[in-house]
Amino acid sequence: MDNYVVRAVSGDRFIRIFFAITTAMVEEARHIHDTTPVATAALGRTITACSIMGLMMKGDDDKVSVQIKGDGPIKQILVVSDAHGNVKGYVSNPYVDIPLREDGKLNVGGAVGKIGKITVIKDFGLKEPYIGQSELITGEIAEDITAYFANSEQQPSAVSLGVLVDRDRTVKASGGFIVQVLPGVEENIISKLENTLNNLSPLTEIIEKESNGEIIVRELFKDFDVEILDKQEIRLVCDCAVERLEKALISVGKKDLKEIIEEDEKAELTCHFCNTKYHFDKEHLEKLYSEAQ
Numbered sequence: 001m002d003n004y005v006v007r008a009v010s011g012d013r014f015i016r017i018f019f020a021i022t023t024a025m026v027e028e029a030r031h032i033h034d035t036t037p038v039a040t041a042a043l044g045r046t047i048t049a050c051s052i053m054g055l056m057m058k059g060d061d062d063k064v065s066v067q068i069k070g071d072g073p074i075k076q077i078l079v080v081s082d083a084h085g086n087v088k089g090y091v092s093n094p095y096v097d098i099p100l101r102e103d104g105k106l107n108v109g110g111a112v113g114k115i116g117k118i119t120v121i122k123d124f125g126l127k128e129p130y131i132g133q134s135e136l137i138t139g140e141i142a143e144d145i146t147a148y149f150a151n152s153e154q155q156p157s158a159v160s161l162g163v164l165v166d167r168d169r170t171v172k173a174s175g176g177f178i179v180q181v182l183p184g185v186e187e188n189i190i191s192k193l194e195n196t197l198n199n200l201s202p203l204t205e206i207i208e209k210e211s212n213g214e215i216i217v218r219e220l221f222k223d224f225d226v227e228i229l230d231k232q233e234i235r236l237v238c239d240c241a242v243e244r245l246e247k248a249l250i251s252v253g254k255k256d257l258k259e260i261i262e263e264d265e266k267a268e269l270t271c272h273f274c275n276t277k278y279h280f281d282k283e284h285l286e287k288l289y290s291e292a293q
């Protein structure tokens with residue numbers, strides 16, 4: 001298993017832990033989108049968090065999307081996951097290049113921006129999806145997702161996400177965790193947890209040294225008598241298909257479709273999530289034209 005989420009609970013069952021190792025899939029995303037290191041970090045952090053949030057969903061067909069829109073040069077990050085942690089995502093500007101922070105780290109907050117919103121859409125297959133929104137805090141992603149959980153879901157959570165990019169721009173280590181405390185937890189447990197989390201080494205350092213997620217969970221939360229529940233594989237996959245893009249073309253309407261047929265005699269559409277290009281020749285477009293309203 002290259003990419004996975006370890007689910008665990010504390011012995012008293014008041015703390016639930018989701019710990020993800022995503023090095024391979026974030027490298028795959030970097031390769032697909034040809035992202036700069038800071039864009040790789042921003043996308044990778046969001047991919048990690050979103051696939052965990054996907055696994056938190058209860059229904060088999062549920063979906064969750066995380067959209068981060070700040071005033072920084074990356075513009076928008078969009079990641080979608082299903083309930084099995086099958087995730088896809090992109091950033092609007094994969095070529096964003098800004099100087100490192102003073103501490104030598106990638107400036108994700110600067111790329112994303114501090115003014116803006118994080119929007120989480122949960123699709124339970126009902127008529128209306130659930131939409132939760134929260135203001136960005138730092139644009140560093142983890143803090144923003146923590147704020148989303150607190151403000152929109154009233155769920156106290158600790159979120160940590162990290163992507164370490166190597167000198168050759170490939171992903172050296174990537175992962176993250178979401179830790180949540182359940183209602184009724186005693187105050188002293190919360191302070192013990194805060195203490196543990198405040199004293200952690202940077203996550204990328206931890207994952208670079210130890211790539212086994214279960215070992216990391218046992219080590220990080222050793223004071224909480226943790227029980228590992230399971231380890232679930234997650235993947236970077238796109239579910240785009242020619243039928244979906246046909247629908248998109250049909251939806252532009254007869255008039256515009258006619259224009260495309262007459263002027264260009266072909267169309268090329270690219271899936272934002274996986275960069276697959278779909279070519280439509282004149283004959284194909286004419287068939288869609290006949291189906292359009």
Ligand SMILES: [Zn+2]
Nearest residue numbers: 238240271274
């Ligand atoms: Zn695609």
